[in-house]
Amino acid sequence: MNAASAAFYLLLAVVLKSLREHGGRIRPAHGRGEGAIVAMLVVEASVLVDGALYPRLTPTAGLLLxxxxxxxxxxxxxxxxxxxxxxxAARMVDASAGSVVGGLWGAHFQLGSFDGCLSAGTSSPVGARYCLARLFAADAPQVPGFHPRRQHPHQHYRPCEAGPQQRWDHVTGLDPESDARDALQGCGLVDGSIPLADVLVALCVPESCGAVPLQAALKKSLLRASASDIAFDVRVEEEYCVSHRELQDGQFGLAALFFWTLVLALSAAAVTAPYLGGRLSAWDWRTHVAALARPDAPLSGMDxxxxxxxxGVNMVLLLGAHRAFNSAKLATTNQFINTAESRTAPLHALGHHASLLVDTCFFMSGLLMSLSPSVRQGTQDNHNALRATAxxxxxxxLPYAMVMLFYxxxxESLGSGPLWKSITMPEAAACRRWWWxxxxxxxxxxxxQPGEYACMLQSWSLAVDMQQFVLGTVLVPLLTPASNSANSLPRWSACILAVALLPPFVATLVEGWPPLLVWSARALQNPFAEPMFYSMYVxxxxxxxxxxxxxxxxxxxxRFKERSxxxxxxxxxxxxxxxxxxxxxxxxxxVxxxxxxxxxxxxxxxxLYAALCPFAWAAALAVFVVAVTFGQRTAVVGLLRWQPLVTLSRLSYGVYLVHFAVQLLQGGAERAPRNVTVATVFRDGFSDLVIALIVSAWLHLIVEAPVRYLAKSALYGRRLVINVKLCRKRTASEMTASSASPTPTPTPAVLNGIGSIGSAAKVSCF
Structure with a gap:
């Protein structure tokens, strides 16, 4: 407490003591003294209000222009x-967030009333524009003529100096007696955390106040403000602003019209295919539904x-991990999910270490590649490997391109919300630029560049999987028994495994990378800006x-199969x-x-951890696969072979493509921050799964399955027709006769591919 405050409280104590001595009555002669006391109380109260940690942003800042x-x-x-x-006018001011509430708790989103602002614009003579202004502590002057504000007489704050600081990532980890302004400045804040001074404040301003003029006005207002002796700056970006006219007109342009026309045309083809036959028989949805419901065909003699x-289970877990990712990324009131308390909780490890779930997909791709007879015989028939790749x-x-067209x-035209444009605009721009x-x-x-959005965040794994598939067509024939003796095969295997383990080990050791990509608050906001993301993670x-x-x-x-x-x-x-x-x-x-x-x-x-953890995960998964394939029928095996789960798992590729968009659209439409817990992640994840399954079922029946059939027809030609006839005779009692179709109805085995390549495609993640 400084000297001025001490003198004030001493005088206040004397006055209160005098009141007690006189039974709460003050003599008229002391009226002038009473007025002075009240004035001092008002002054001290104004210090509290005027000394707020965050400056107040008002919708009337445009007056400074x-x-x-x-x-x-x-x-x-x-x-x-x-x-x-x-x-x-009252509705527009009421829709603005005003002062920051809960900033020290980590409430980074002060969203005001999005709908209240834009609905007021329909009756306002000046229109209405809803903007989120980013307020943050400035380390250095960022505008011409910037100068530190004159400190209040009762404030003698010196910014935190370089040197050892108490490390923290949430305000609860700080000394309660420490200076709140140090916390606001981020003194001692761990890397990857978002400073408490970094908040988004909603303002409802006239429509003519776009992002550029509003930012200029707010910068001027900060220079005049005396609310805090911490230097603040402000930024307003176009993707955080939307006017009532934009909301009314929408963004349903010609490109969106083309996409939805394509969707309707493909759907119409599927509906009419059973009655028209001919070339449209590839879109016969009844055949594809029947194929989904059938058990998997054996591969290399193994069930x-x-x-x-x-x-299927892996895809559900991956969807849940991404739901936790997007819930923590968007507007939330529970900042513990972005701190070490969450990252070190074993219950949350599924979300923070979800890269192992993607490694499961890579493992299954390699497993099914080596079990495919056509690929193993690539040394004798290179055309098989080329046809498999094509x-x-x-x-x-084709399904991938369909989803990219949607992105x-x-x-952008499917909804609205405070964060809608900031979520959909970067995704759409990235897909229009990097589709090729x-x-x-x-x-x-x-x-x-680092920090620039890529098209479909989860799509990096598709690229890795395809590249591994191409390399696998060369690798697998080298490991076949026909190409190796019993003694040389282990040596080949050890060499290839060592080559696979060496890159993460050397890169982590030389570059000083952490053992894994930690999903901090900053990484969640923009993973593309993380140095490890492009360099190592993908x-x-x-x-x-x-x-x-x-x-x-x-x-x-x-080998086990050969030995029964x-x-x-x-x-x-x-x-x-x-x-x-x-x-x-x-x-x-x-953790x-x-x-x-x-x-x-x-x-x-x-x-060692970066190199060995994915390897150990895949090795444990290999033991599990051997146990459920060659072992007795246990409860676990019964669950995994449960036909409804097997049927739904065939939609995994579509779910993987569309689930991220479902989560982004839901998050962008939120009007207020949410309290995120494990229970809410489960609840939202279940709704994501239902919606993603519905969309992926359409994608499978209308795009994926017909394309698979047409591709096999083009690549295998006469061999496909022979297999159609043989399979139709074998399953005639199970198929529904279709008099409208002049061509033989393809069976599920043919639809999913010829021989082992098609079977492998059915049980791989992608």
Whole structure:
């Protein structure tokens, strides 16, 4: 407490004592003294109000612009109408957030009333524009003529100096007696955290006050403000502003009209295909629905239907992890989910270490590649490998392109909200710019500058998977028994595995990377700005170990099949639950490195973890697959082979493509921050799953399955017709006769591909 405050409180104590002595009555002679006391109380109260930590942003800031500007004129009209208590003006002021509430708790989103502002614009003579102004503490002058504000006499604050600071990522981790302004400035804040001074404040201003003039006006208002002795700056971006006219007119342009016309045309083709036949028979939805409901065909003589269950469960977990990702990224009132308290909680490890779930997809791709006879025989028939690659490209790319069209042209027109434009505009712009890199499956290497959005965040894994598939057509024949003796195969396997483990180990050791990408608050806001994201997280050479383990696991399973291996019940149970326990341990091991306020682990430890954790995960998964494939029928095997789960798992590729858009659209339409907990993530994740399954079912029946059939027809020609006839005779009793179709009805085995390549495609993630 400074000397002035001490003198004031001493005088106040004397006055209160005098009041007690006189029974609460003050003599008339002391009236002048009473007035002085009241005046001093008012002054001290004004210090509290005027000394607020955050400056107040007002919708009338446009008055600070030159008088000849339209924004100034309309703001002046707004101010006069508000003084007269005119309803339209009062509604606009009421819709603004005003002062920051809960800023020290980490409430970064002060969203005001989005609908209240824009609905007021329909009756306002000056229109209405809803903008989110980003307020943040400025380390240095950022506008011409900037100068530190004169400190209040009762404030003697000196900004935190360089040197050891208490490390924290939430205000509860600070000393309660410390200076709040240090917390606001971010003194000692761990890397990756968002400073408490960084907030988005909603303002409802006249429509003529666009992002540029509003930012200029707010900067001038900050220079005049005396609310805080901390230097604040402000930024207003176009993607955080929307006018009532934009909301009324919408963004349904010609491109969006083309997309929805294409959707209707494909849907019409599917509806009429059973009656028209001919070339449209590829869109016969009844046949595709029947194919979805049938059990998986054996692959290399092995029943791999349990792998379909693994794929389905893995996709549900991945969707849940992405739901937690997007819930924490968007407007939330619970900032603990962005702190070490969440990252070090084993219950939250599924979200923070979800990269292992993507490694599961890479493992399954390698496993099914090595189990495919056509690919293993690539040394004798290179055309099989080329046809497999072409078929996979066509099957994956057409649904992928359909979803990219939605991102690029249709997503922006589907809703509105305070964060709607900031979410949809970067995604749409990225897909319009980088679509070709995605279609060539090189988007994990070909992209914009760090921090620039890429088209479909989750699409990097599709590029990695396709690149691994192409390399696998060369790798798998080298590991076949026909190409290797019994003694050379282990040596080949060890060399290939060492090559896969070396890149993450060396890069982490040399570059000083952390053992894994920590999903801090900053990383959640823009993962593309993280140095590790493009350099290591999405690069194929750093994600190769699970794929190689999958290839080797497939080779081992073929040996087991040749020897007619069959595990007893005890071994099946032990291997199943032991591998699940090992995978759970690896999944939760991320908590050891998630506290950014703790000292960094030694470089060697980080390098070993970065290289060995994905490998160990894939190895444990390989043991699990062997147990459920060659073991007895346990409860786990029964669940994974449950036909409804197997059927739904065949929609996994579509779910993977569309679920992220579902989550972004839901988050962008939120009008107020939400309290995010594990329960809300489960609830929202379930709704995401239902919507994604519905959309992916359409995508599968209308795009993916017809394209797969047409691709096989083009690539295999006469062989496809022979298989159609044979399979139709074999399943005639199960198929519904269609007199309208002059061509034989394809069976599920043919629709999903010829031989083992098609079977592998059915149970791989992508």
């Amino acid at each position: 030159p008088p000849d500007t339209e924004c100034h004129e309309h703001t002046l009209r707004l101010q006069r109408a508000f003084k007269n208590r005119t309803l339209w 791999l239907s349990a792998l379909s269950g693994v794929r 078929s996979r490209y066509l099957r994956l790319t 690029a042209f249709a997503m 890199a995605n279609l060539l499956y090189v988007n994990n290497y070909v992209h914009g 690069a194929t050479q750093f994600r190769a170990a699970p794929y190689v383990v999958g290839v080797l696991a497939g080779c081992v399973m073929l 291996l069959e595990l007893n019940l005890w071994d099946s149970t032990r291997l199943t639950w032991g591998s699940l326990a090992a995978m759970l341990t690896l999944l939760t091991s991320s 050891l490195f998630a506290d950014l306020s703790a000292p960094a682990p030694p470089s060697l430890v980080s390098a």
